[in-house]
Amino acid sequence: MTAQTNQSWAASRLPCLASLCACLNARTMAPGGSYFAAFPFLIAVLAAFLSLSGIVLAVFYNPWHAFASVQFINRDVNQGWLIRTYHATGTTLIFALAYLHLFRSILIRAYRAPAEFSWLMSVKLLLVLLLTGWLGFVLTGGAAGHLSLVNAANAALSLGGLPGAVGLWFLGGPAGQGTLARLEVFHALLGISLLLVVWAYFASRKAAAQVEPAKAVAFYPYYLAQYFAALAVLAFIFVLLGFYAPGVSGVAANHIPAGGLALPLGAGVPWYLAPAAGLLGVFPTAKLAVAAAIVAVVLLYALPWLDRSGPDGAKGKVYCFFTWVLALDVLGLGLAAAGVLPFSPVLAVLFTGWFFFHFLVLTPVVTAMEAK
């Protein structure tokens, strides 16, 4: 009876509320955490925000007349342009945060034991984001998105074997009228599944955290206050981009309706897909590109085991330097894919080579040398 009276009215009737409160008040977190450690939290907030704005868009979206329905949302639905701006700007920011989070995780070696699983979830987060973002780009029904879809469908047709079968099942055959209807479903499912990936990331990060019990603090109010400050900064950047640079998350050629035989000048992919497009684009056949994508993903997943410094290895300056070089390399891949750099095709090959070189050779060798 006494235990009952200690609990609030709601918690005694719905016990999981009590465990949530206990979770928020438990002293399990290390004090003095960096603002950058709030990135996964911000990603979770943005994923929820994108799901909500996506539901509103899905109500008005018509995959059979994709471009016309997007124009309808922009021009004729009450505040439809605002919701669409939210969805596009949220996309840009969630990708920016995911790239920065992965970069920081490599830089501070957040992937090392016992936190391997939170690294695996971080990589999975980026992969699911890339697929969801590409689907969203295709769903706009613009000329650039349609060109990308036709290329993907043709690649799937030419693959054969298991990868071809998976590709054909996913896209439903050559890019046609019904393709966007099924891709809309996958876009929504993958987008909502992002929340599950982030949840798994938080659970594994919590399990891996090593905190001195004497110094530990609770989420409430310490990290709630910090995350709220991080969220306010994010919201500030969000409105700056969304209201004054709404074109940042799209490509100009996507304002042209898909179809017809004309291929618009400057058709490309949005910035957040550009590094992946640059990496896949250097391979002459679809089979090689798929193989390279699989190798790249496996290498990213394998990073905790490619790092040979052991659990107590010191943080080396050379490894830090090469991590910054890797960031520039990925940036360069994106710029080369956009054709901004001179000699873009040559540079894309060089940057792709460096990406594999970094993980296959540099990471094991440099970490092993620095651990001595």
Next chain:
Amino acid sequence: MRRVFALTAILTILGIANAHAEDTLSPLHFQSQGPLGTIDKAAAQRGYEVYKSVCAGCHSLGKVHYRDLEALGLTPAQAAGEALAAGGTLNSPIKGAAPLNMGGAIPPDLSSIAAQRPGGPNYIYNYLTGFGPAPAGVTLLPGHNYNAAFPGGQTAMPDVLHDGAVTYQDGVQPTKAQEAADVAEFLAWAADPNLDARHQIGFRAIIFFAFLTIIAVASKRKVWRTQA
């Protein structure tokens, strides 16, 4: 206080004197461009006149409705009049004449042309004023015209604007450059009709989140101070 009032009065008078004398052609600039840009409604209304009398001969504006013209400052009765003259209602899309086949090239719909072309209204202005005789060494395809601004230099569209192609009701001289600039501003509005609202909401939101950020950071510091 008196000094402030005098300054305000002088600025107001200067502003009134300046109101109709603004020259957007030298150098060329569009009020809709830039982070704080708003649609120049007077220019866009003149641009609609140019579209109606010249462009609509071949190009449709199918995503814009006659009711949308009220956003440019037309009264509902005026917009309804425009619709009636074209044989439609306020809810009809603005359709031009049936697309002509210009030797295989179909005139594109102009609803989003300012968003589709890199440079937006600047490109439209350069294109409409870019016609001229082909330079030596350029052989034109049959039925094509030389245009310095068009990628490839050759377009099936003829040079349609000239001095006095329309009559402006507000007294502005309808020179070829003025017509091109006005229709470019009109098409910038057609491609992004929410530009004014976007910039207004954005300005308020930025002020709000700037203050929220300051308060949130201050509250974070206060909370953490008790922990130390």
